[in-house]
Amino acid sequence: MEELILISAVVACPSHPDTPLVEDYHAGDMICPECGLVVGDRVIDVGSEWRTFSNEKNAKDASRVGAAENTLLEGGDLSTMIAVGPGDRALDDNGRSIYKNRRQVSSSDRALLNAFREISQMAERLNLPHMIVERANTLFKQVHEGKSLKGRSNDAIASACLYIACRQEGVPRTFKEICAVSKISKKEIGRVFKLILKNLETNVELITTGDFMSRFCSNLGLHQSVQKAATFIAKKAVDLDLVSGRSPISVAAAAIYMASQASDDKKSAKDIGDIAGVAEVTIRQSYKQMYPKAHTLFPEDFKFVTPIEQLPPP
Incomplete structure (x- = not known):
């Protein structure tokens, strides 16, 4: 590409020196669009190389290079077996042999x-x-x-x-x-x-409530302040060991429920359960464990629309 830019910079049409030249990659020429004069040749073709093995006259040519090699496959060497058909089917209309390109793939x-x-x-x-x-x-x-x-x-x-x-x-x-x-x-x-x-003998990192909070709140269309509060509530509940035995997903869902009920954008346990993939009863069970300590779970800067005393009972 650098060579092409260099050529177009030094070559110009004598009659129209200010006109940008058109590069014909197939012919390898640089042409003036005003008068059609070929002012440069042997342009490097940066397009795909094409070659066909098909014997159908109306078939489109297929790419010679194909897809990238997959190193996870055993047959990644792109080996090919050429097979010739039997009898008259092995010859085309001009009497020439017909070859078919077949790629062997193991089970x-x-x-x-x-x-x-x-x-x-x-x-x-x-x-x-x-x-x-x-x-x-x-x-x-x-x-x-x-x-x-x-x-x-x-x-x-x-x-x-x-x-x-x-x-x-x-x-x-x-x-x-x-x-x-x-x-x-x-x-x-x-x-x-x-x-x-x-x-x-592999392992996976332990999931936490924070791994799902952003996605769940986003899918529920909750405000950033509610997401921040829910994240704080879930982490505090885990730190205080209020939800022992509960999965991080159900704790995250319960924290979102508590934060949303205290805000002006309230979401039901069913709505949250549909997004989080948790049963409504599971969310309520986690919420029940967190509810008695609700006054210690919210961040200090949270703006309550519904006071903690008026949160839905578990």
């Missing part, structure tokens, strides 16, 4: 490709970054090569790998969120998740 690579495609589709529905997809693909390949989860469906393993990848990359998703974009039940994903951790 192992086929299983990996299907799993990688499933992981990519789930990640796309969840708007997850590509680095999480790569980590999930690597985890799936490790499980696949270890052959320690025989009898489990590849879709279940792919879903569990995506869940683990999210946890390891610091952007955890709930089992319900993974289940919503998967074909597998929440219970089965949980089982496979535990098996993968056991067999790969």
Whole structure:
């Protein structure tokens, strides 16, 4: 590209020196658009190289280089087998031999490709970054090569790998969120998740209430001040050991419920449960444990619309 810029800077049309030249990459010429004069040649073609192996006259040419090599696949050497058809079908209209380009894919690579495609589709529905997809693909390949989860469906393993990848990359998703974009039940994903951790001897970071707070509040359309208060309430409740035995997700949901009820943007436990993937009764149970200490849970600068004394009873 630097060479092209240099050429266009020193070459100009004698009749129209101020007119920008048009670069014809296919012909390798630089042309004056005013008079059509070719004022430069041998321009480097920076476009794709194309080559066809197809014998259909009306078929479009396919790219010669193809997609990027996937290092997770065994057949990543792009090896090709040329096969000739039998009988008259081996000759075209002019009597020349017809060759067909066939790529052999092993059953192992086929299983990996299907799993990688499933992981990519789930990640796309969840708007997850590509680095999480790569980590999930690597985890799936490790499980696949270890052959320690025989009898489990590849879709279940792919879903569990995506869940683990999210946890390891610091952007955890709930089992319900993974289940919503998967074909597998929440219970089965949980089982496979535990098996993968056991067999790969890997671990995941413990999830906290703060991992979900921003996303839950954003999906509920809550103001930043409510999110800040809910984050403070959840952390304080954990520090005071008020919600022992409760999952971080249910504690986060209960904290959002308490903060929203004290603000002018009140959300019901059902609305919060639908977003957080937690049952309404579970939120109320966590809220019940936090309610007696509500006056110590709110940040000092929180502006109450509903006083603590008037918060809904558990």
